[in-house]
Amino acid sequence: MEMYNMLVFFLFGVIFGSFYNVVGLRVPKGESVVSPPSHCxxxxxxxxxxxxxxxxxxxxxxxxxxxCKTKISPIYPFMELMTGLLFMHSYAIFGFSKELIVALLFASLLVIMTVSDIAYMLIPNKIVYPAFVLFIALRWMSPLDPWWYAFVGSAVGFSLLLLIAILSKGGMGGGDIKLYAVLGLVLGVWNTLLSLFLASLIALGYGAFILAKRKQKRRVPIPFGPAIALGAWISYIYGEQMIDWYLRLF
Ligand SMILES: [Zn+2]
Known part of the structure; x- marks a missing residue:
C-alpha cells in the first residue's frame, strides 16, 4: 500500500512537473500558461x-x-523527474498530514523558480509574491513550533540576503532576496540559515567544477537558483537532524 501511494505521488509529481516547466518558462515573460498550446x-x-x-x-x-530536429533541453524532463521524486519524498516523510500540503507546494515553488532561474537568471515577482501570501496561509494552517518561528525566519532570510546584496554590490538579485522571505516562512529561523549555508556550498562546488571544466578565466554568471532550491529542500527535510548532529559535536 505504501509503495503504491509512493508511486502515485511520483506520477502526480511528474505530471505537475511538466506543467511547472511551462509556468517557469512563460510566467516571467508575461505569457499565459494555457495558450498558445505547447509548441516547438x-x-x-x-x-x-x-x-x-x-x-x-x-x-x-x-x-x-x-x-525540425532541434534539440530539446534535457532540463525539462529532468525537472519532471525531480518533481516526481520531490512529491514522493514529501509523502514518504510526512504521510497524509497537513504538512504534506506545505511540502508539495514548497517542492512546486522550488521547481518553478529553478526553471525560471535557469532560463532567464531571474525569479519573477509574479511567482514570489503569490507564493509569499500562499505560505503565510499555509503556516497558519500547519504552523511551526512556536508559530512565530515562520515569521522570524522570513524576516531573517530577507534581511540577511538584503545585507549580502548590499555588501556584494549587486552579486545577489532582488528576486533572491524576496525569495528568502518566502523560504523563511516555510523553514523557520535556523533552517533558513542552514539553507543559505548549504546553497552557498553547493554553488561554490558547482562554480569550481564549471570553472575547471571550461578553463575559463573570466567570470561567467551562474544561476544561483538551483543551489538555493537544493539547499532549501535539504534543510526543510533534514535541517533539524543536521543541526542536532552539529550541536552534539561540542
Ligand atoms: Zn521544431
Missing part, C-alpha cells in the same frame, strides 16, 4: 498528445523536435 519554439510545430507525456516523450523523441 523553433519551427512552431504544435505538440500532440504523444509529445506531451512527461519524460517518456523526451526519451521517445531522443530529445529532438519531431519536425
Amino acid at each position: 519554439t523553433v519551427c512552431d510545430r504544435r505538440l500532440t498528445a504523444i509529445d506531451l507525456v512527461p519524460i517518456f516523450s523526451y526519451l521517445l523523441l531522443k530529445g529532438r523536435c519531431r519536425k
